[in-house]
Amino acid sequence: MMHRAEYVKPDGRRLWVYGRLPPNITAAPSPAAKAPTVDAHLRRHPLLQEWVVYATHRQDRTFLPSPEDDPLAPTTDPWHPTELPAGDYEVAVFENRFPSLSLHSGAPSSVEGIETAAAFGSCEVVVFAQERSSSLGELPLDRICLVLEVWGDRTRHLQQAGLAYVLPFENRGVEMGATLQHPHSQIYGYGFLPRRQAQIMQALKDHYKRSGRDLVSNLAVAERDRQVRVVASRGNAVAFVPPFGRFPYETWVVPTRSVPDLAGLSETDRGDIAFCLSQALRRLDRLWNRPMPYLMTVNQAPSDEGPHPEWTVRIEICPIRRAPDKLKFLAGTELGAGVFANDIAPEAAAATLRSVRL
Amino acid sequence: MMHRAEYVKPDGRRLWVYGRLPPNITAAPSPAAKAPTVDAHLRRHPLLQEWVVYATHRQDRTFLPSPEDDPLAPTTDPWHPTELPAGDYEVAVFENRFPSLSLHSGAPSSVEGIETAAAFGSCEVVVFAQERSSSLGELPLDRICLVLEVWGDRTRHLQQAGLAYVLPFENRGVEMGATLQHPHSQIYGYGFLPRRQAQIMQALKDHYKRSGRDLVSNLAVAERDRQVRVVASRGNAVAFVPPFGRFPYETWVVPTRSVPDLAGLSETDRGDIAFCLSQALRRLDRLWNRPMPYLMTVNQAPSDEGPHPEWTVRIEICPIRRAPDKLKFLAGTELGAGVFANDIAPEAAAATLRSVRL
Numbered sequence: 073m074m075h076r077a078e079y080v081k082p083d084g085r086r087l088w089v090y091g092r093l094p095p096n097i098t099a100a101p102s103p104a105a106k107a108p109t110v111d112a113h114l115r116r117h118p119l120l121q122e123w124v125v126y127a128t129h130r131q132d133r134t135f136l137p138s139p140e141d142d143p144l145a146p147t148t149d150p151w152h153p154t155e156l157p158a159g160d161y162e163v164a165v166f167e168n169r170f171p172s173l174s175l176h177s178g179a180p181s182s183v184e185g186i187e188t189a190a191a192f193g194s195c196e197v198v199v200f201a202q203e204r205s206s207s208l209g210e211l212p213l214d215r216i217c218l219v220l221e222v223w224g225d226r227t228r229h230l231q232q233a234g235l236a237y238v239l240p241f242e243n244r245g246v247e248m249g250a251t252l253q254h255p256h257s258q259i260y261g262y263g264f265l266p267r268r269q270a271q272i273m274q275a276l277k278d279h280y281k282r283s284g285r286d287l288v289s290n291l292a293v294a295e296r297d298r299q300v301r302v303v304a305s306r307g308n309a310v311a312f313v314p315p316f317g318r319f320p321y322e323t324w325v326v327p328t329r330s331v332p333d334l335a336g337l338s339e340t341d342r343g344d345i346a347f348c349l350s351q352a353l354r355r356l357d358r359l360w361n362r363p364m365p366y367l368m369t370v371n372q373a374p375s376d377e378g379p380h381p382e383w384t385v386r387i388e389i390c391p392i393r394r395a396p397d398k399l400k401f402l403a404g405t406e407l408g409a410g411v412f413a414n415d416i417a418p419e420a421a422a423a424t425l426r427s428v429r430l
Numbered sequence: 431m432m433h434r435a436e437y438v439k440p441d442g443r444r445l446w447v448y449g450r451l452p453p454n455i456t457a458a459p460s461p462a463a464k465a466p467t468v469d470a471h472l473r474r475h476p477l478l479q480e481w482v483v484y485a486t487h488r489q490d491r492t493f494l495p496s497p498e499d500d501p502l503a504p505t506t507d508p509w510h511p512t513e514l515p516a517g518d519y520e521v522a523v524f525e526n527r528f529p530s531l532s533l534h535s536g537a538p539s540s541v542e543g544i545e546t547a548a549a550f551g552s553c554e555v556v557v558f559a560q561e562r563s564s565s566l567g568e569l570p571l572d573r574i575c576l577v578l579e580v581w582g583d584r585t586r587h588l589q590q591a592g593l594a595y596v597l598p599f600e601n602r603g604v605e606m607g608a609t610l611q612h613p614h615s616q617i618y619g620y621g622f623l624p625r626r627q628a629q630i631m632q633a634l635k636d637h638y639k640r641s642g643r644d645l646v647s648n649l650a651v652a653e654r655d656r657q658v659r660v661v662a663s664r665g666n667a668v669a670f671v672p673p674f675g676r677f678p679y680e681t682w683v684v685p686t687r688s689v690p691d692l693a694g695l696s697e698t699d700r701g702d703i704a705f706c707l708s709q710a711l712r713r714l715d716r717l718w719n720r721p722m723p724y725l726m727t728v729n730q731a732p733s734d735e736g737p738h739p740e741w742t743v744r745i746e747i748c749p750i751r752r753a754p755d756k757l758k759f760l761a762g763t764e765l766g767a768g769v770f771a772n773d774i775a776p777e778a779a780a781a782t783l784r785s786v787r788l
Contacts, residue, residue, distance in 0.1 A: 117674040118637065118645060119630045124676050125763070125771045128778070135756065172763065172771045185652060186673050241762035249759025260763050268768035272477045279476065287476060294543060315544050316475040318482050369766040390765070398493065401607025402760060404599035405483070405530065405618050407748070408727040410626035413483040413530040420486070 074221050077161075083107040085169065089161035090222050092214070097159030100166075101147045107169055112191035113180030122267050125172045125191055133170035135251050144199050144254035156199060162215060163222050164199045165259075171195035173260065175233060192263035194230055197256055198222060198240070204254045207363065208242065209353025216346035217339075219257075223370055224334030226259050231375040235261035237269055238375060245365030247399055248392060257368070265374050273374060273383065280382035285330075289384035292326035301422040304351035309344035311352040313422040318412035319390040320400050321359070321421045323352045326387070332373035332380040345387070352389055355428045360396040367392070432579050435519075441465040443527065447519035448580050450572070455517030458524075459505045465527055470549035471538030480625050483530045483549055491528035493609050502557050502612035514557060520573060521580050522557045523617075529553035531618065533591060550621035552588055555614055556580060556598070562612045565721065566600065567711025574704035575697075577615075581728055582692030584617050589733040593619035595627055596733060603723030605757055606750060615726070623732050631732060631741065638740035647742035650684035659780040662709035667702035669710040671780040676770035677748040678758050679717070679779045681710045684745070690731035690738040703745070710747055713786045718754040725750070 079087045079100035085107055089095040112127040134143055146158040156164050173193025180188045200208055200219055208216065223240040230238045242257040243250045265273075279287040295312040296305050303311040303323055311325045325348045327341050337345065356364035367390045373380035394400040394415055405411045437445045437458035443465055447453040470485040492501055504516040514522050531551025538546045558566055558577055566574065581598040588596045600615035601608045623631075637645040653670040654663050661669040661681055669683045683706045685699050695703065714722035725748045731738035752758040752773055763769045 115674045117676065119633050120626075120768075121629070121633055122768055122770075124674050125769060126773075126775055127771055128773060128775050130771075130773045183673050184656070185649075237767070239762070239766055241766050243759070243761040249757070249761040258762055260767065260769075262767065262769065266767035266769050268478075268766075271479070275477050275479055291543075298542070315541050316473045316482050318475065367761055367765055369762065371766075399607070401601070402765075403601040403607040403725055404597070404616055404727065407725055407760075408597055408599050408626075408729075409595070409618065409620065409624035410478075410480055411483060411618075411620065411624050412480075413485055413488075415484075415486060415488045417484055417486050 074218060074225070076225065081166070085167040087156075087164065087166040088226075089157075089159075089164045090218060090225075091160065091162040092218065093160065095159065095161035097157040097161060099157060101153035101155070101157055103143055103153055103155060103169070110171060110174045110177065112172060112174060112177055114189040114191050115183060116187035116189075118186065120267075123189070123264060127172040127191065130170045130172065133251065136246065137252070139204060142204055142252070142254050144197070144252055144256055145204055146202050155197070156202070162201070163218055165196050165222060165226055168195040168197050168258070173262065190263070193235060194233070194259070194261035196226060196259040198226070198259060199254065199256045201255060207255050207353070207357070208257075209350050209357060211350075213343065213346045213350060216350055217342045220334060220337065220342045220345060223257075223259065224337070227333065227372060228335055230259070230261040233261070235263060236265045236375055237262045238372065240370040242368040244368065245363060247365035248367055269374060272371075276382040286382050286384050288326055288386050289328060289330045292328050292384075296328060301418050303355060303422055303425045304348045306347045307344040308341045309348045311348035313418040313425070315418050317418050317421070318414060319392065320394040320414060320416045321356060321391045321425060323356070323389045323425070324386050325349045325352060325389070327384060330381065330384050332378070332383040333385050334370065334372060337385070349387060351430075352425075354430055355425045356389070356391055358428045358430060359425065360393070362396070364391050364393055365399075366390055432576060432583070434583065439524070443525040445514075445522065445524040446584075447515075447517075448521040448523070448576060448583075449519045450576065451518065453517065453519035455515040455519060457515060459511035459513070459515055461501055461511055461513060461527070468529060468532045468535065470530060470532060470535055472547040472549050473541060474545035474547075476544065478625075481547070481622060485530040485549065488528045488530065491609065494604065495610070497562060500562055500610070500612050502555070502610055502614055503562055504560050513555070514560070520559070521576055523554050523580060523584055526553035526555050526616070531620065548621075551593060552591070552617070552619040554584060554617040556584070556617060557612065557614045559613060565613050565711070565715070566615075567708050567715060569708075571701065571704045571708060574708055575700045578692060578695065578700045578703060581615075581617065582695070585691065585730060586693055588617070588619040591619070593621060594623045594733055595620045596730065598728040600724075600726040602726065603721060605723035606725055627732060634740040644688045644740050644742050646684055646744050647686060647688045650686050650742075654686060659776050661713060661780055661783045662706045664705045665702040666699045667706045669706035671776040671783070673776050675776050675779070676772060677750065678752040678772060678774045679714060679749045679783060681714070681747045681783070682744050683707045683710060683747070684742060688739065688742050690736070690741040691743050692728065692730060695743070707745060710783075712788055713783045714747070714749055716786045716788060717783065718751070720754070722749050722751055723757075724748055
């Protein structure tokens with residue numbers, strides 16, 4: 073059972089609070105009375121055939137504030153409101169004060185010779201817990217289940233708002249570019265299907281056509297049975313290092329049955345995914361006894377009319393530390409050619425993660 | 431006039447030294463008598479349809495050595511050989527001691543369920559100058575011309591060795607992942623056409639078919655004439671911020687006539703490109719009076735039989751600093767969706783770079 077309550081902040085942005093019990097808050101705060109004007113638009117990259125977002129109001133966004141200025145902590149002093157209220161709730165979502173994409177984005181002025189478009193979309197912040205000291209992997213399993221439900225709930229609403237693709241993700245750690253230390257994820261909703269997702273969909277459809285099966289859940293079952301690259305498994309879910317992982321210690325968490333998006337997961341699925349996700353994240357943190365910086369993405373089927381029998385939702389955890397004191401940088405070959413170089417074989421990575429003592 | 435001499439290091443790797451005058455060195459040194467065994471192979475990512483390189487011998491590669499241990503400095507003490515000899519030469523190229531790809535790469539053992547291949551290719555290091563304190567942008571224009579010629583010379587040889595795509599690039603700065611501070615670039619030769627390059631080629635071919643013109647040199651001419659996004663220009667070349675740039679202060683250096691690769695450039699072209707490149711790099715360094723970390727790629731047409739009337743060689747400089755004290759991180763939207771968010775409009779970036787005093 074999940075309860076949700078919706079509020080509007082003084083500056084017009086929306087806030088949703090979630091809990092296993094009905095949330096109880098008095099009002100939705102905002103750090104400022106007025107939200108910054110969104111000045112964003114899209115331009116088309118003619119060589120890459122990708123949209124680029126220009127969001128020139130974002131340069132002054134909040135950057136690594138001290139704990140006293142944590143905008144994701146509950147408001148304790150009404151004269152210094154944060155983004156979140158005090159009160160009874162477990163998970164909170166609000167519209168980003170410095171969004172790259174907006175549901176209210178206007179038509180851009182034209183740029184001679186190139187295609188432009190409104191930056192139609194949404195940017196939301198998902199706060200996992202009121203405590204700044206926690207991390208997603210260390211939360212109780214039921215809270216992780218709730219986060220999965222919240223991502224799914226917001227996905228459904230954003231799809232209904234007309235967005236073509238909804239991507240929950242977590243940039244974890246300053247090394248990954250996180251500008252707020254309080255554990256949180258983000259949800260980007262795109263008004264278009266990103267080219268990367270279109271390409272993945274095509275590859276998955278081709279595979280489905282050839283084999284009659286969806287690639288990702290079948291891979292999860294095969295990896296669970298082979299055991300070589302398994303990090304954790306329980307019931308309907310498995311965490312494994314994909315045999316073609318691009319990042320060191322890259323780990324995927326995938327249901328073992330065909331489910332295209334978060335909304336399609338059963339309570340049992342969510343429980344098993346939460347277990348595997350927690351195991352994976354905690355093992356990554358304990359690997360060198362320091363928080364692992366990573367990008368985590370929740371890869372659901374596109375929001376079109378479907379159905380998507382070719383697609384199973386997958387959580388990709390892409391760590392960017394390759395050794396205790398060395399980061400994995402994306403540079404010449406990765407950014408210049410899209411060819412990732414990985415120093416650690418998936419089989420060795422999985423064995424190491426399995427051997428970590430929790 | 432460019433002179434080249436080829437040597438074989440004690441560990442079997444090759445070294446080439448270049449100069450305007452005939453190079454004069456006594457022998458090719460190597461830091462160790464034996465090169466590390468290359469243990470590398472490719473695996474195919476079935477969702478992204480991209481090859482991933484596994485190079486497990488690379489974890490122990492040289493990492494940010496002190497100036498006394500600079501492997502790219504000329505050898506002064508024969509008991510502590512570096513990668514390069516003392517003597518008369520301007521630019522040096524050698525085969526990387528820790529390559530991701532190798533011309534001698536053997537067939538990999540199979541991995542059940544996925545496609546694998548030999549890591550056929552090459553990784554070379556290009557040292558711009560014997561002095562550790564220099565930078566590409568600060569070198570005399572004739573030296574930059576020589577570097578362009580050396581990249582082109584190695585490209586031609588690697589094409590003749592059967593490589594499908596040759597990519598010279600520079601990872602500049604520790605923030606960009608450079609592990610050696612001595613100014614240098616790298617050249618990766620791929621045994622396959624990377625998917626990114628295949629996609630770009632398709633987009634350029636489509637444009638050529640529609641318009642009868644190649645997109646990139648035409649863009650350069652248009653940008654030069656419009657002036658709005660120009661950073662520098664001279665004769666047959668222009669440096670400009672592309673109207674669809676993905677990185678803050680991204681700058682391209684492009685000839686204004688259709689030339690698919692470095693080998694096709696005339697001496698005049700090279701002189702003008704060197705001028706524009708030097709201007710762009712120096713302005714980026716002076717923007718905040720600190721060395722700008724960047725990825726620079728030299729994007730030539732593929733090495734197939736061609737011709738490639740659709741393709742003009744372009745040098746992309748992708749800085750990763752968005753403010754004096756803030757890096758641009760590639761995270762959720764960039765890596766998860768391929769949708770880059772840029773805080774700085776190209777028009778503003780170009781105006782700022784033009785206003786920098788050199």
